[in-house]
Amino acid sequence: MVDKCDDKKCFKHGGVKVRGEILNGKVVSSRGKHTVIVERTKTQYFPKYRKWARGTSRIAAHNPGCINAKVGDMVDLAETRKLSKTKAWTVTAIVQGEHL
Numbered sequence: 001m002v003d004k005c006d007d008k009k010c011f012k013h014g015g016v017k018v019r020g021e022i023l024n025g026k027v028v029s030s031r032g033k034h035t036v037i038v039e040r041t042k043t044q045y046f047p048k049y050r051k052w053a054r055g056t057s058r059i060a061a062h063n064p065g066c067i068n069a070k071v072g073d074m075v076d077l078a079e080t081r082k083l084s085k086t087k088a089w090t091v092t093a094i095v096q097g098e099h100l
Contacts, residue, residue: 005064006065009083011064011090011092013064013066016080017080018078018079019078019079020078021078022076022092023038023076024075024077025038025074025077026075027070027073027074027075028058030063030069032060034062034065035087036061036075038058038059038075038077038091040056040059041056059077060086060087062089062091064090067091067092067093067094069094070097074095075097076091077091078090078092
């Protein structure tokens with residue numbers, strides 16, 4: 001982790017505020033510049049059918065230079081304003097990973 005970054009969209013060092021929900025998930029892709037794809041698993045119960053359904057959701061999140069999450073890391077996400085066409089979340093912390 002870097003102490004200081006020059007990213008304008010960083011929630012610590014830039015001008016972006018975090019608000020709303022806080023989620024966690026696993027980074028499955030980090031191919032984009034300053035972008036990671038975080039996958040979350042969810043289960044939902046349907047009482048009419050008395051069944052549970054499993055699913056996944058994939059969230060595009062901003063990855064600031066001071067955090068620098070990699071594939072396989074468990075991360076915390078926070079909701080922000082729209083940062084691009086697909087990004088409205090930012091990585092706030094690495095919860096579990098090999099490069100802590």
